[in-house]
Amino acid sequence: MENPPYLNGLNPEQLKAVLQTEGPVMIIAGAGSGKTRVLTYRIAHLIRQEIPAFNILALTFTNKAAKEMQQRIYTICGAEAKNLWMGTFHAVFAKILRFEADRLNYPSAFTIYDTDDSKSLIKTIIKELNLDADKVYKPSVIYSRISNCKNNLINPAAYIASPELMDYDFKAGRGKFYQIYQAYVDRCFKAGAMDFDDLLLNTDKLFRLHPDVLLKYQHKFKYIMVDEYQDTNVCQYSIIKRLAAAHENICVVGDDAQSIYSFRGATIKNILSFQKDYYDAKVFKLEQNYRSTKNIVLAAGHIIANNKEQLEKTVWTDNDSGEKISVVRAVTDNEEGRIVAQSIFEQKMQNQMANSDFAILYRTNSQSRSFEEALRKLSVPYRIYGGTSFYQRKEIKDMIAYLRLIVNPNDEEALKRIINYPSRKIGASTIDRLILIANQTNQSIFDVVCTATRHSILGKTSATVYGFGLMIQSFRTMLESHNAHDLAYHVAKQVGLLTTLHTDKTVEGISRYENLIELLNGIKEFVEDDTSELDKDLPTFLQDIALLTDADKKTDEDKDKVSLMTIHASKGLEFPSVFVVGLEENLFPSQMSLGSRQDLEEERRLFYVAITRAEKKLSLSFATSRFRFGSLLSCEPSRFIEEIDKKYIEMATFKGISPLIGLKKELPTNTTAQLISSLKRNMGGKTLSPKLSSSFIPEDLQELAIGDKVEHNRFGYGEVILIEGEGGQKRASINFDDFGAKVLVLSFAKLRIIK
DNA sequence: ACCTCAAACATTTTT
C-alpha cells in the first residue's frame, strides 16, 4: 500500500497524524468526504506496521458497512484482514457474550430475541398482571420505554431508585411500568434470552463486574476504531470507554450533522465531549466533499445551518456546479410515483444511465407502494431495502423457532410459537396453564412440558404435551453429531413442516414452501462456507441470522436495479441520481417530531443525509394529497423545501410526465394554478374513479350555495342544506344520499358541484 | 378448537 500524497484534503503531515498509531483521535467527517476511506486506510496502515489484526477492533452500525470495509482491507492487506474483529456493535458484543456467558449465568447458546419476541413477551406479562394491554399499556410503547432505559444503562433497580423516572411514567398513566420491566428482565433471563439492547447492556455489565474479563479484552483490543460515533448511545459509550481505558488507542469517526438515531438512544453528547474524555485527543475535520455537485453541497449546507446544535464546520467541494435541484409537485401520491418513474426512465435514456444509478428515498416504509407500481408499469427493475425481511416471514420464523428451541429449550417465545404448529391439539388454554405452572414452580415452560404427565390440571392433553417434549429432546441429542443443515432438514421433515407447506398449492403456499427451502439452502451454504473461521454449529448460525437484516441478505442477482429505501437505510450510500420523495408537512418532517426543537433538528439532519446521497442529480417531490388510512388527505409542502435557497432549485416542468395519456407537448408554464388545472385534465383515472375525479378547486367551493347538488369522494351524492362561517373556516352541512348529514370544512373537503 | 368474516386499527426511523 502506498501512501497517497493527498488524501481527503489532508496535507502529508495531517495524513501522517491521522494514520498515527498511538493515542486518541477524532475525525469529524462531513458528508461525502470519504470517511470510510480514511478509516480503511488507518486500519490497513496498522496492519502494514505488523500490528496483528486480531488486536484491532472496528465497530460499525450496520453489517453492510462492516462487510464493505473488511472487503477493502482484504484487498489491501490480504488474508490477515480475516483476523480483524470488525462488525456491528451488536454482532461483536454477541460474540464476546457467547464466550463469557457463564460469567453472567447465561447459557453460551443464549437466544437473541428480536423485536417481535420482545413485544410478544411483554404482552403476555401485561396480561398476566391483569393490565389493560390495549390502551394504557401498549406493548410497543412499553417496549420502547424499556429499550430507552436499557440504552441509558438504567436497569430495573436504577429505575426504581429514580423518582423522576417513576414520576414520569406515573404521570403518563403507566404506574405499573416497573413491575412489567422487572418481570420482562426476569423472564428473558429465565428463558436464556437477550434482546437487542441486552447485547449492549450485558456487555457493559460483564466488563463492569468482572475486571479480569475486561483486562483480557483490553489487552486483546489494543486498537479500537468506531465508525458513526455520533450514533452511539450511553451504553455503547460506556463500553467503548472502558475497553479503551488501558491503551487509549481509540479512533472515532463521525459527523454530528448526520446523527439520525436519537430515537434509539443515540446522543450527540458523545461526539461533542470526546475531547473532554481524552484530553490529548487529536481532532481532524474532513470538510471537502468529493461526492456531490456544488449545488447540492451548498444547498445542504444552507439547510443544516438552520440547526442550532452542531459542531462548526464548512463542507465545500471542488466539483462542478451541476444541475439545479428540481422540485416537483404532484397531485396525489400515485402521481408522484408516476412522475418519478417517468423521470428515471427519461434520465436513463438521455444520459445512458443504469438502473442502479438511481435511488428513491422516503421517510416511511409504507411510501414505497406508489413507486413500485409506477416502476413496474414502465418495466423498470427495482429493489426495496428493508420492509418485511425474509427472516420475518411466518414460515421462516416457525422453522427458526424449532431450531431455537432445540438449541435453548428455555426459549419461551420459540416454544409458544411452535408447540401447536403444526397443529397438535394443544390449545391456548393449555399453554396458559403451562405458563402458570412454570411461573408458580419457578421452572421454565419446557421443564413443565417434560413433566407434563405429573400435572393433573392438564388432563388428557398432558400426554400430547409430554410427547412434544420428548420429540424436542430427541432433536437435542442430534446437536453434537449433526451439522446445522442436516439437523434442520431432519427437523423440518420430522415435524411435518415440509409436507404441510408442500400440500398447500395456493400461490402463497407455494412461495412459503420455496422460502423454507431457501432457508434450508441458506443453512447449507453457511455450513459449507469455508471462508469464515466460525463454527458451523446451529447456535452460531442462529446467532448470525438474529442480527441480520434484509439489506444484508444475499446480494443474489440484484445487479442493475433502482434502489428504494428509507432515508435511514440510505446512510453511507451514494447514487448519481437521487429522488427524495414525500416532502410534506407531517410526513417529512414527521408529525411525531414537531413537538420539540431537538426532534425537528433531527428530522432536518435526516433531510441533510437524504440530499447528500446524491452525486449529480437531486430531485425533490411532494404531493398535495395522499392516501393514508384509506382516505385521501390533503398535504402541505414540507418546510424543508422552503429552507433551500431558491438559487439552487428549479420548479420542474412536467415534460411528458403522463405516459398513460400520451401527453407529449411541453406544458407552457409552471405556475401552480396552471399546473393543477393541466394535471387535472390529464389525470389517469387510476387513483380516483373517473366519476369522482380530482375536480377539487377551492374557488368553486366558495361559490357553493344552499340547494346545490354535490359529489364527495367518499360519501357520494348529496345536497347542500346549510352554509356557515367565512373563508378557510367556511363549512357546509350536506345531506348525503347514503351517509346522511355531514358538516364539511370547505377548504379541506373533496367535493365537486354537479351542474 | 378451528375457521371465516367483519370491524377496528394503524404508520417513524433499526440492531
Added chain:
DNA sequence: TGTTTGAGGT
C-alpha cells in the same frame, strides 16, 4: 389501504 383482532358459526 392492508393487517390484525374479535365474534360467531361449525
